[in-house]
Amino acid sequence: MTTIYEVEHLHQPDGWLSPGYLEVDAGGTILSVRADRPGGPVHHLAGFGVPGLSNLHSHAFQRVLAGRTEFVTAARAEDNLWTWRKEMYRTVDRLTPEDYEAIAALVYLEMLQFGMTAVCEFHYVHHQPGGLRYANAAEMSDRLIAAASRTGVGMTILPVLYAHGGIGKPVVDTQKRFVHSVDDYLKLLDTLRGRRTANRNLQVGLALHSLRAVAADEAKAALAGMRAMDPQARLHIHVSETTHEVDEVQAGLGARPVQWLLDNIGLGPEWCLVHATHLDDSEIAGAAASGAVAGLCPLTEATMGDGFFPLVEWHDAGGNWGIGTDSHYSTSTAEELRILECGKRLELRRRNVIARSEADGRETHSGRLLFDIALAGGEQCSAQGGGALVAGRRADLVILDPNSPVLLGHGPQTALDAWILGGTRNPVRDVMVAGRWVIQGGRHADEERILGNYLAAVARLKSR
Numbered sequence: 422m423t424t425i426y427e428v429e430h431l432h433q434p435d436g437w438l439s440p441g442y443l444e445v446d447a448g449g450t451i452l453s454v455r456a457d458r459p460g461g462p463v464h465h466l467a468g469f470g471v472p473g474l475s476n477l478h479s480h481a482f483q484r485v486l487a488g489r490t491e492f493v494t495a496a497r498a499e500d501n502l503w504t505w506r507k508e509m510y511r512t513v514d515r516l517t518p519e520d521y522e523a524i525a526a527l528v529y530l531e532m533l534q535f536g537m538t539a540v541c542e543f544h545y546v547h548h549q550p551g552g553l554r555y556a557n558a559a560e561m562s563d564r565l566i567a568a569a570s571r572t573g574v575g576m577t578i579l580p581v582l583y584a585h586g587g588i589g590k591p592v593v594d595t596q597k598r599f600v601h602s603v604d605d606y607l608k609l610l611d612t613l614r615g616r617r618t619a620n621r622n623l624q625v626g627l628a629l630h631s632l633r634a635v636a637a638d639e640a641k642a643a644l645a646g647m648r649a650m651d652p653q654a655r656l657h658i659h660v661s662e663t664t665h666e667v668d669e670v671q672a673g674l675g676a677r678p679v680q681w682l683l684d685n686i687g688l689g690p691e692w693c694l695v696h697a698t699h700l701d702d703s704e705i706a707g708a709a710a711s712g713a714v715a716g717l718c719p720l721t722e723a724t725m726g727d728g729f730f731p732l733v734e735w736h737d738a739g740g741n742w743g744i745g746t747d748s749h750y751s752t753s754t755a756e757e758l759r760i761l762e763c764g765k766r767l768e769l770r771r772r773n774v775i776a777r778s779e780a781d782g783r784e785t786h787s788g789r790l791l792f793d794i795a796l797a798g799g800e801q802c803s804a805q806g807g808g809a810l811v812a813g814r815r816a817d818l819v820i821l822d823p824n825s826p827v828l829l830g831h832g833p834q835t836a837l838d839a840w841i842l843g844g845t846r847n848p849v850r851d852v853m854v855a856g857r858w859v860i861q862g863g864r865h866a867d868e869e870r871i872l873g874n875y876l877a878a879v880a881r882l883k884s885r
């Protein structure tokens with residue numbers, strides 16, 4: 422049983438089909454894409470059909486902190502990532518499995534509503550407060566998987582290995598919820614790989630929290646163990662988010678973080694370097710050439726005051742990148758890409774900072790370019806099997822409403838420029854994940870319950 426969609430304008434890797442015919446099988450895979458109308462019944466979809474984007478970095482629970490740390494007091498005269506982390510740890514101390522699931526469901530719902538069809542969840546709250554294990558060692562992971570299943574978003578779960586409170590330092594009390602031995606960590610990965618039989622849109626990858634929290638021998642043992650289970654596994658790490666972190670790694674390990682990874686672990690296309698904000702020329706050259714993806718979280722990095730990724734230098738070195746929404750000050754594809762592009766325009770005092778003119782005179786459009794790069798980077802980091810509307814890929818389809826004020830009067834050539842850089846309202850109307858509609862007319866079938874559960878979780882967190 423296959424379904425055929427006639428999409429008014431269908432995004433393709435090299436342009437658009439207007440209209441494009443998309444044939445999807447019962448398992449949610451794209452069988453064919455063509456310009457000629459096939460026989461049989463056809464479902465017509467007005468608007469612009471683009472591939473769903475994989476969000477490459479999320480800590481879903483941090484959504485409850487958005488808007489709650491935007492003030493100063495005498496006690497917080499200096500406010501940065503590290504003072505914010507104290508507030509985040511206060512939340513961690515009170516978080517239950519029920520809260521974790523309720524918050525994640527809201528975040529995943531929001532992602533879907535902005536056209537993100539998969540999420541890489543960098544998940545580090547594993548145990549009870551104080552570090553006591555839950556009866557089910559995968560309790561908190563299972564809560565995230567349940568939230569993904571309820572909303573329909575694809576998930577690449579990245580349980581995080583966390584062992585130290587800084588280079589050579591023991592963990593503090595709050596961090597005890599995060600800690601595994603390498604053996605227990607690998608057992609958790611193995612358990613979660615077993616969950617894929619019940620959720621076909623689930624992938625399992627490895628995450629090292631950072632070079633501050635994982636020692637070299639632990640990183641190597643975990644990587645070897647994961648590669649023995651899955652040689653293709655995706656590998657994520659927080660790296661070089663702040664100059665403070667660069668200095669700590671330089672002092673403790675004798676090299677800047679990305680340089681240390683290049684020299685001691687080795688990087689390749691399976692790696693996602695989350696943030697990678699502070700890079701020197703040698704790190705840019707080495708990491709870009711390795712094929713690793715820079716996992717940019719522009720709005721989170723902006724709210725933390727981290728610094729600004731060297732986008733133009735990285736792009737010109739041929740580096741891959743994608744976007745994540747990290748602490749979820751925003752879950753909007755357009756907002757994340759816009760602050761990246763427009764922030765650089767402010768800094769560099771010029772327009773269209775990464776678009777380059779084509780020798781044949783064709784126009785290169787920044788909105789389209791930013792979206793296509795983030796699309797490829799997201800798929801590379803999530804291994805979800807989507808990322809393009811072509812035969813053999815998962816049918817993750819996002820329909821942008823041509824009647825949204827953002828897109829009124831636009832055709833395919835400028836539609837993505839308008840969405841990403843040109844307007845305020847969210848034009849995402851319908852979202853399909855693996856052949857199944859999860860958002861229609863901007864709404865999710867389970868939306869009321871998801872919002873209600875989130876509100877209840879926030880109330881519980883405030884009262885504890």
Ligand SMILES: [Zn+2]
Nearest residue numbers: 480543659747
């Ligand atoms: Zn993060």
